[in-house]
Amino acid sequence: xxxxxxxxxxxxxxxxxxxxxxxxxxxxxxxxxxxxxxxxxxxxxxxxxxxxxxxxxxxxxxxxxxxxxxxxxxxxxxxxxxxxxxxxxxxxxxxxxxxxxxxxxxxxxxxxxxxxxxxxxxxxxxxxxxxxxxxxxxxxxxxxxxxxxxxxxxxxxxxxxxxxxxxxxxxxxxxxxxxxxxxxxxxxxxxxxxxxxxxxxxxxxxxxxxxxxxxxxxxxxxxxxxxxxxxxxxxxxxxxxxxxxxxxxxxxxxxxxxxxxxxxxxxxxxxxxxxxxxxxxxxxxxxxxxxxxxxxxxxxxxxxxxxxxxxxxxxxxxxxxxxxxxxxxxxxxxxxxxxxxxxxxxxxxxxxxxxxxxxxxxxxxxxxxxxxxxxxxxxxxxxxxxxxxxxxxxxxxxxxxxxxxxxxxxxxxxxxxxxxxxxxxxxxxxxxxxxxxxxxxxxxxxxxxxxxxxxxxxxxxxxxxxxxxxxxxxxxxxxxxxxxxxxxxxxxxx
Amino acid sequence: xxxxxxxxxxxxxxxxxxxxxxxxxxxxxxxxxxxxxxxxxxxxxxxxxxxxxxxxxxxxxxxxxxxxxxxxxxxxxxxxxxxxxxxxxxxxxxxxxxxxxxxxxxxxxxxxxxxxxxxxxxxxxxxxxxxxxxxxxxxxxxxxxxxxxxxxxxxxxxxxxxxxxxxxxxxxxxxxxxxxxxxxxxxxxxxxxxxxxxxxxxxxxxxxxxxxxxxxxxxxxxxxxxxxxxxxxxxxxxxxxxxxxxxxxxxxxxxxxxxxxxxxxxxxxxxxxxxxxxxxxxxxxxxxxxxxxxxxxxxxxxxxxxxxxxxxxxxxxxxxxxxxxxxxxxxxxxxxxxxxxxxxxxxxxxxxxxxxxxxxxxxxxxxxxxxxxxxxxxxxxxxxxxxxxxxxxxxxxxxxxxxxxxxxxxxxxxxxxxxxxxxxxxxxxxxxxxxxxxxxxxxxxxxxxxxxxxxxxxxxxxxxxxxxxxxxxxxxxxxxxxxxxxxxxxxxxx
Numbered sequence: 001x002x003x004x005x006x007x008x009x010x011x012x013x014x015x016x017x018x019x020x021x022x023x024x025x026x027x028x029x030x031x032x033x034x035x036x037x038x039x040x041x042x043x044x045x046x047x048x049x050x051x052x053x054x055x056x057x058x059x060x061x062x063x064x065x066x067x068x069x070x071x072x073x074x075x076x077x078x079x080x081x082x083x084x085x086x087x088x089x090x091x092x093x094x095x096x097x098x099x100x101x102x103x104x105x106x107x108x109x110x111x112x113x114x115x116x117x118x119x120x121x122x123x124x125x126x127x128x129x130x131x132x133x134x135x136x137x138x139x140x141x142x143x144x145x146x147x148x149x150x151x152x153x154x155x156x157x158x159x160x161x162x163x164x165x166x167x168x169x170x171x172x173x174x175x176x177x178x179x180x181x182x183x184x185x186x187x188x189x190x191x192x193x194x195x196x197x198x199x200x201x202x203x204x205x206x207x208x209x210x211x212x213x214x215x216x217x218x219x220x221x222x223x224x225x226x227x228x229x230x231x232x233x234x235x236x237x238x239x240x241x242x243x244x245x246x247x248x249x250x251x252x253x254x255x256x257x258x259x260x261x262x263x264x265x266x267x268x269x270x271x272x273x274x275x276x277x278x279x280x281x282x283x284x285x286x287x288x289x290x291x292x293x294x295x296x297x298x299x300x301x302x303x304x305x306x307x308x309x310x311x312x313x314x315x316x317x318x319x320x321x322x323x324x325x326x327x328x329x330x331x332x333x334x335x336x337x338x339x340x341x342x343x344x345x346x347x348x349x350x351x352x353x354x355x356x357x358x359x360x361x362x363x364x365x366x367x368x369x370x371x372x373x374x375x376x377x378x379x380x381x382x383x384x385x386x387x388x389x390x391x392x393x394x395x396x397x398x399x400x401x402x403x404x405x406x407x408x409x410x411x412x413x414x415x416x417x418x419x420x421x422x423x424x425x426x427x428x429x430x431x432x433x434x435x436x437x438x439x440x441x442x443x444x445x446x447x448x449x450x451x452x453x454x455x456x457x458x459x460x461x462x463x464x465x466x467x468x469x470x471x472x473x474x475x476x477x478x479x480x481x482x483x484x485x486x487x488x489x490x491x492x493x494x
Numbered sequence: 495x496x497x498x499x500x501x502x503x504x505x506x507x508x509x510x511x512x513x514x515x516x517x518x519x520x521x522x523x524x525x526x527x528x529x530x531x532x533x534x535x536x537x538x539x540x541x542x543x544x545x546x547x548x549x550x551x552x553x554x555x556x557x558x559x560x561x562x563x564x565x566x567x568x569x570x571x572x573x574x575x576x577x578x579x580x581x582x583x584x585x586x587x588x589x590x591x592x593x594x595x596x597x598x599x600x601x602x603x604x605x606x607x608x609x610x611x612x613x614x615x616x617x618x619x620x621x622x623x624x625x626x627x628x629x630x631x632x633x634x635x636x637x638x639x640x641x642x643x644x645x646x647x648x649x650x651x652x653x654x655x656x657x658x659x660x661x662x663x664x665x666x667x668x669x670x671x672x673x674x675x676x677x678x679x680x681x682x683x684x685x686x687x688x689x690x691x692x693x694x695x696x697x698x699x700x701x702x703x704x705x706x707x708x709x710x711x712x713x714x715x716x717x718x719x720x721x722x723x724x725x726x727x728x729x730x731x732x733x734x735x736x737x738x739x740x741x742x743x744x745x746x747x748x749x750x751x752x753x754x755x756x757x758x759x760x761x762x763x764x765x766x767x768x769x770x771x772x773x774x775x776x777x778x779x780x781x782x783x784x785x786x787x788x789x790x791x792x793x794x795x796x797x798x799x800x801x802x803x804x805x806x807x808x809x810x811x812x813x814x815x816x817x818x819x820x821x822x823x824x825x826x827x828x829x830x831x832x833x834x835x836x837x838x839x840x841x842x843x844x845x846x847x848x849x850x851x852x853x854x855x856x857x858x859x860x861x862x863x864x865x866x867x868x869x870x871x872x873x874x875x876x877x878x879x880x881x882x883x884x885x886x887x888x889x890x891x892x893x894x895x896x897x898x899x900x901x902x903x904x905x906x907x908x909x910x911x912x913x914x915x916x917x918x919x920x921x922x923x924x925x926x927x928x929x930x931x932x933x934x935x936x937x938x939x940x941x942x943x944x945x946x947x948x949x950x951x952x953x954x955x956x957x958x959x960x961x962x963x964x965x966x967x968x969x970x971x972x973x974x975x976x977x978x979x980x981x982x983x984x985x986x987x988x
Contacts, residue, residue, distance in 0.1 A: 025921040032924045058817050067809060068824035068855055072817035081573050105818050171776060174783055282665060289668055315561060323552050323566035324599050330562035335831045361562055427519040430526045 005153040011217035030231040038099040045107040048152025051162035052213025060220040072103045084354040086399035092348040097340035137206040143342035147206040152213040205243035257451045267471035280480035284320035287487040298357035304408030307418035331362035386456040397461035408469040499647040505711035524725040532593040534638045539601040542646025545656035546707025554714040566597045578847040580893035586842040591834035631700040637836035641700040646707040699737035740877035751945040761965035774974035778814035781981040792851035798902030801912040825856035880950040891955035902963040
């Protein structure tokens with residue numbers, strides 16, 4: 001992996017100065033066009049061995065480019081707000097917006113490499129983590145990002161020499177710490193692990209560039225040119241290619257499916273409703289105060305046709321909790337800050353901390369429901385969304401979030417009754433719009449999309465509960481009960 | 495202050511149910527119109543003695559209103575991200591956006607009251623803090639917010655009774671802790687301190703409502719109606735009144751001012767420039783690694799006419815630092831999330847953590863420069879901005895931020911030379927637009943605005959440095975030197 005980086009690259013100062021002038025102007029212009037286009041973010045991951053010039057090259061890019069549209073994030077110890085969320089949360093919140101260039105000094109590769117060198121994780125765990133990373137990067141690239149990964153390499157002798165040189169210069173001596181020298185001892189282990197990591201994560205959509213770190217001029221020119229070329233090429237492309245290209249869904253043979261199989265006539269009477277409501281709400285109130293919930297969080301997703309009773313169900317769940325403990329997120333149009341990011345970003349930012357709950361009234365599933373049916377995104381986009389969503393929820397679950405998803409199913413006649421009732425009730429009129437009537441006409445297509453969604457995204461860690469919702473009372477009790485039983489299982493086990 | 499809250503208010507269940515139905519519908523409709531109008535946020539501060547029904551009333555409001563557009567924030571121990579910023583930062587980040595209703599359970603009053611009861615702060619410090627709070631609330635109200643403050647009161651016996659009742663009910667027993675009973679012992683102290691706090695902060699723009707907490711029905715109706723009435727009244731008002739009304743600036747008698755007094759012919763030669771640049775950059779590089787800087791932050795503001803050299807100066811300062819340590823914030827058009835908040839919000843969100851720096855290429859001073867000159871805000875708005883900005887910077891400085899502000903002054907002829915040069919240089923053409931030429935025609939008005947700004951916002955903790963910038967080299971050295979000397983004074987003192 002590192003062979004070509006050890007042959008001894010060097011660029012003399014005269015050549016460098018000549019090349020630099022043209023490169024700088026070209027980079028500035030590329031950055032300007034990137035900003036004007038405003039449709040893709042550029043993310044540079046700068047990793048590699050200590051002393052290989054990572055900081056120097058970042059500094060060089062700041063000198064070449066307009067630094068007002070650059071940002072650099074380093075990821076030291078996570079803050080407590082970060083620790084109480086999935087490990088990837090800190091990277092999501094630091095992603096550059098479309099039109100900007102962001103550099104991660106250290107990145108999602110740092111922890112896996114470090115943990116494997118220390119033998120804190122097995123080879124199998126490492127590979128699982130790398131698989132997640134590859135999938136994440138594919139998602140970013142498919143969402144339009146340009147992801148450039150640089151590994152700064154030095155031979156063992158080269159590293160020793162660089163550290164000594166840095167230490168001699170009073171302006172850089174501070175950068176050489178005991179840790180730097182310690183790292184020299186684990187040089188071979190790092191080469192081993194990094195070599196494996198780079199091979200496995202050297203994907204078609206986000207390949208690595210190995211940079212020989214020994215010569216400043218060579219290193220800076222290499223990275224600067226790679227950045228320039230990548231931006232220019234991407235800006236010239238009409239559309240981002242999808243990695244991997246998703247296959248279309250198989251056509252259905254009959255009408256039997258998880259929704260058509262439901263018996264929507266189920267109902268419960270008022271008396272039983274009041275009794276069960278009190279029972280499950282009381283139980284939920286206790287469960288969210290369980291001491292183990294202090295290191296857990298709760299994510300509830302509510303989806304269903306218009307007027308399926310999502311809002312009413314959310315209120316009954318929320319009523320059992322303290323408003324300081326939960327947030328209800330109604331999915332409205334994305335803000336412009338959200339539009340400048342991958343579609344999942346606006347949900348990542350709502351991920352609750354430990355001890356808290358977030359209830360989504362509609363959710364990231366919009367991608368495979370409304371966006372699919374209305375054609376707001378391309379077929380490749382919603383096809384790849386199934387696995388992207390599974391990955392997202394897997395991350396949530398891995399970090400301690402308890403995830404439940406509810407599809408509230410009503411039939412077409414019931415929806416009509418509710419629409420008419422809303423029109424007649426003064427304070428509910430704003431709940432019914434022309435759009436609701438338009439969506440109703442596409443009933444079958446929405447149902448098909450819902451069936452595909454449930455089939456493809458119901459996982460052990462984040463299951464769908466399909467809820468017969470013609471009777472609102474029945475639906476609310478079924479939902480409350482599902483939440484309680486899941487919480488009980490998770491919190492009281494062992 | 496609490497007399498009327500102890501006369502024994504109560505509403506029987508029958509009356510309550512009758513009133514509730516109408517109130518609920520009216521509240522829902524008011525909330526809907528609030529959202530449609532989208533021009534004001536509603537902030538409820540819910541404070542008071544333990545057991546006085548704060549949680550119950552919040553819960554009641556969630557039942558009456560559409561909970562998807564409500565949020566409730568509680569403020570326990572600050573997180574480490576909050577601790578490294580001004581105390582008000584955590585409240586700023588939690589402010590509801592326009593069109594939404596946010597409740598703070600506990601608020602900026604909690605710490606001052608607590609600290610005074612514990613005698614951790616003097617009466618004078620308390621009053622200083624209350625003065626800041628009053629000014630903050632005035633700013634929020636002037637920015638369009640509806641700020642409603644509720645103090646939930648109970649007599650000493652009433653509190654004892656409520657705590658016992660809560661403790662008896664298994665559904666609420668968890669809320670009564672040893673702290674609750676301990677608070678009963680400090681009942682008199684709380685009444686004393688709270689009485690004073692409420693009197694001093696009972697302003698025309700954000701008055702307190704004292705709520706007798708002993709009867710659930712009465713308490714909920716009172717708060718519900720107060721909220722309804724306040725929203726309806728504010729939505730009916732064409733414009734938010736300014737508190738307090740700002741007086742216009744006195745007209746100038748002559749042309750002598752801090753900018754006209756400058757000698758713009760000052761310059762330094764290349765040789766001295768290179769020497770001094772290396773000297774001050776080296777010094778700055780050391781200063782930002784000083785151990786005391788780990789509990790400090792650096793905020794630099796750069797203002798000046800177009801082509802005054804702000805960008806170039808920022809680059810020379812930044813070059814001395816590690817890109818992981820600083821952020822350059824160019825002030826572009828606000829995003830829609832930023833437009834839904836007070837004008838200072840988008841700068842609050844960029845406040846650096848300890849050990850970090852933020853450099854603003856244009857800043858919150860846009861309010862008293864471009865917004866004033868171009869008429870983007872009303873005269874009252876920019877007149878009140880001087881003290882709002884002073885308050886903001888005071889908060890920054892109090893929390894350990896080192897704040898420096900630079901006005902780069904060039905003359906009109908120099909600007910013309912630079913515009914022309916930019917037009918001729920291929921990679922700088924994008925730096926010159928029609929707007930720059932338009933702004934140039936308003937030269938005098940911008941200069942007047944700058945003079946007023948410098949006179950009114952240069953403070954000991956956040957001074958303006960006026961920089962003769964016809965010679966770019968001179969300007970850069972003067973700025974670097976000012977930053978170094980200030981850092982040195984702050985970090986190396988004592």
